[in-house]
Amino acid sequence: MKSKATSFDIAHMAGVSQSTVSRALSDSPLVNQETRERIKKIAQELNYKVDKNASNLRRQHSQTLALLLFEDPTNDDSLINPFFISMLASITKATATAGYDLLVSFQNMNDDWHNLYEDTNKADGLILLGYGSYTDYEYKLSQLEEQGTRFLRWGAPDKKHPGVSIGSDNEIGGYLMGQHLVSLGHKRFAFLGEANVGAPEFLGRLRGLKRAMSEASLDTTGVAQADAISTEAAGFEAAQRLMQQYSSPSDFPDAIFCASDLIAMGCIRALRSQGMNVPEDIAVVGYDNIQISQFATPPLTTVLQDTLLAGELLVSNLLKLIRNETVEDMLMKPQLVVRESCGCKLKP
Template sequence: MAAGEDRTTRSTVRTITDLARLAGVSPGTVSRALAGKSLVNTRTREKIEALAREHGFRPNQMASGLRRQKTGVIGVVIPLGHDTRQQISDSFFMTLLGFLADELTTHGYDLMLRRVVPGDDADWLDRFIGSGMIDGVIVIGQSDQFERIEEVADGYRSMVVWGNHQEGQRHCVVGTDNRLGGRLAAERLIAGGARRIAFVGDTGPMEFAARFAGAQDVAVRMGLPEVLPLATHLSPDRASEEIAGHLARHGRQIDGIFAATDTLAALCLTQLRAQGLRVPDDVKLVGFDDLPIARQTIPPLTTVRQDIAAGARGLVDLLLRRLGGETTESLVLPPELVVRETA
């Protein structure tokens, strides 16, 4: 009976996923272990190597097979560990995804989209990479998953991330200089006469934290009170209510608002109007992104523009170069202040 069970087990270990299931780890961990990556602890690596030998699963054959495999599909994954109720229908995601789809199609690739809420699941990215369904992956946003992305980047090169760049990071990123963008926003508010500035958004995610820090830089340099952080979710079912609460408590004490996104800025406009505060007379307002909605609000929104189309081109270009074996540097795009009527 034991011999029969052994033959059955041997016959079912044909892929990384099979070996991962047998070892009780993720496919990404198996891939890194068999590639000799130091990221995998010694005990786990030795266990995986022993199972591979036992079942005739040779690392060199596996690596060769992976190099030959072409699916013609690029995975795009959006991790939402910072705000589990945010939707892909968010205007920023839809704008970036549209440009990405156009760019990938031009290069002959299809796009596979996943929205994930990591929670306690540390292997969400490994499973996508190890699924065998994609040639490479673009991650939109670092969320609260910076360390997980860093770990995966140590053993997987065919990945590029939209997000914030910081010195010394190991994963390749495309994104805007968010701290500089925050400085531009605060400088515009102050030039318009604002002296008590609030930041509407979540200062946890790296991009938003950098925008907040940039605004804080300017307030400190100008000798003004520190920027007031007003924590606000991005999910539409929560943001309006939270902004209304913030304004009820602080609306008469602030005269400038820097919103982390244009979507939040548009919600601020609605709530300011509901509470009898005029923009820009009583409160100046600056958003971030320069999405189409920024030109459609009443009054039109002053905002910090990040070139999302150029970002999409950069993501695809760097990923294709990495698929071709190149080593690439991150791409940091310059922000641009777009002055309209709210500040």
């Protein structure tokens, strides 16, 4: 294993100075075309690559972005939210397209965050990706801001929090779903998913549902609800708890709006285990349009968030921040995906 070539080796072989090698390899117009080509050929033969540590140190930036994934602490590793995975994939892609590298780290919100990368000049900027409220972490966010760290947050814009955020409009998502459900003739609803300030996404979806109900002159006070984090198992349990709230099956809701597809799948399993059929006896819908939702039985009616676009926006806006351009909060509009679990094939 021979030690790696440096720009001095190339310079020596090409009979030029090291500065010229550096310029040639970075395609500086300052260097003679013929010289440039000669240098590049030698570099290739030696399999020379610019040392990023040296280059970054000198240029004072790292040409890499860091992604901090905050998973619900109750989840174990195997249960990474599929929605995050799509985001991970699209962020990775967008980062590479922009010529940056990506450092990935799964963080616990309660962790020390020592590895914030930007502190150590390992990354030029941070993307924070997690469900839930950032309320508990305001101090950390303020600290980031104070240090001049460039970061972007996935989630609902919230003027109370430091930093810029890009998110999907959950209220509209819930509203679109509510409208559809109402148009199908459903009148009594239940909501499965945490509905508290710690889960602003879910809360927004519920709010949208209620708005659609109000517009259809339905009474929103009777919407039953049971807490669930975004897992299949939590959805299963929440559905069981929900059912116990009703004294008799005749009181059951027409439709259950689940705050995520994973919850919806657990809900359907719970209903089935009680002998109920979806959507014949009761409609169940989800949110996220995760990969398997279309293959569920029945295929899930859900709300799609454009993760591809989201990843691109996150990356391009972080890059803007790094270039010291101003960036505004953004809210993306989600889209309804109608399949079978809402009962639309049966009731209209």
